[in-house]
Amino acid sequence: MKALMYHNYGSSDVLTLKEIPVPTPRENEVLIKIRATSINSSDWELLRGKPLFARIWGLLKPKYHILGSDIAGQVVSIGKDVSKFRPGDAVFADIFDQWGGFAEYVCVHEDQLLPKPEHMTFEEVSAIPQAGVVALQALRYNGEITPGQQVLINGAGGGAGTFAIQIAKSLGTEVTGVDSARKLDLMKSIGADHVIDYAKEDFTKNKQQYDLIFDVVGRRSIFDFKRIVKPKGAYVMAGGSMRRLLQILFYGPLISKTTSKKMGLLMHKQNKEDINHMLSLYDARKVVPVIDRSYPLSQGITAFQYFGEGLVLGKIIITPES
Template identity: 55%
Template sequence: MKAIVYNKYGPPDVLELKEVEKPIPEDNQVQVKIHAASVNYGNLVLLKGEPFVARFAFGLLKPKYSIPGGDIAGRVEAVGKNVKQFQPGDEVFGDLSGCGWGGFAEYVSVPENVLAPIPSNMSFEEAAAVPMAAVTALQSLRDKGKIQSGQKVLIYGASGGVGTFAVQIAKSFGAEVTGVCSTRNLDIVQSIGADHVIDYTKEDFTKKTMRYDLILAANGYQPISVYKRALNPNGIFVHVGGSGVQMFQTLVLGPWISMTGSKKMGGFLQRPNQKDLIFMKELFEAGKVKPVIDRRYKLSEVPDAFTYFAEGHAQGKVVITI
């Protein structure tokens, strides 16, 4: 089969399209013929080996996983003898980041519990845009942010992969949502249901009178003191993406702020699981959430997809059609 392979950390040009062995499913595995995949921030970390601490998980001197790619959507080709949930022909999607990656390829064999049935109203490309970004948004809002109906929620970086899902998921929970983005993305954020949209190139959201019960930073470069000022008493700030300085401040200062005051500030790392994939499937089928796809690339064009994604201006998700 064809796959994108790399054997050293670096820029996108270290990625190569090669012929490799088709993976045979073990007893508890499902073999999937991949029709689409997508690019996430985690893929960049895997590619570059940065921040350096990530190498303790991905390989200290060279990549532990030779085929990158987390999000996939495709059709079940074969199943191991112990597999109970799926059979050949089923259409599935999933996040492979917790089981060895391998999504930028024509086939993959993975445990059945990392997959879920594709929403009935979605194409393979739409489904591939979902798993990592949508589950990150869901878990950060629901589990870390304790979102409640009627709350005022601000999504900073509302036009990116996580941000576009976060706006819609927050609305599905009954929140009043403000999205922060640049001028070119205002229409997109409005189209997915944000109640208010702030253009950060023209306005400073902290200088407005509104204060928020929950702030999700999916991008940005502000010091966390800026977000703290914008929170209501007992408000919660959750960092899932943004500058390295912002992440460092969240890790170092966030616990101290949380212990010494009523406002809670912390970071969040997504944990892939089938239950939350199924939760998202139900939201999609109910028409409450839809993926936003910016660009589509072929498998042979994955290096170009990474180059574009790394620029940080993608509107929604970047999808790989296989």
């Protein structure tokens, strides 16, 4: 089978498309023929080995050589103890703990898999698991948000950001999206009430305060955000530089204890319940995955290069040709 692989940390130029053996499922695993895999920020971080915490699975060299956690495909064969799935079943999953999605086949434990809804494409369902759940959990960081509250999403034009806009709007909030000029029209089209081009306006100095701030970017100081969080409001960061991560880990608990503002880091919890909640929002037409481009696996290096430029509108999907 073909697989997009890397053996050293770096940018898209360390990726190579290789021919490797098709894996054999263990007793509780199924072999999946992959039909679609989406790129997440976690893939980019593990590829580069930055921030430093991305090297948790290998300080000097990566432990896993095939990235890709959000997969969708069809069951080809099953291990002898598998009882939940049969060959031909359409499935999807977040395999964040093992990776391996940017390939033609992957083996996955049956407990990680969910049936693919018949009315969704493989591309759509592969876009949801990680980015959708990160957005959902971030918006729940300070408890359930309520109608009329004001929500700001920094980095709103990417994968988690586009989901967050739609979820927040479905709950009746007033949403402000911050991103580059290229993404403003997209953010408006999926429901953002206000959009800000970060290159033209410093949104931390416009005297507007918010009940919840979801920071997907993680480049600004926590103190910039502290002044625009309302009393009893919250700021949650889902990714960023090592400097900003350390800053929020140190000052976040201190600010939360000494003020009425809750500020901290999102610890993404991979689980089927939140994925199913995202599917229910899709069924209610409250959330639709925003897919910028799909690339064949043979152009996976180009796909990662585009992702690294920060221009992606929503999600990028990689699909094996065969």
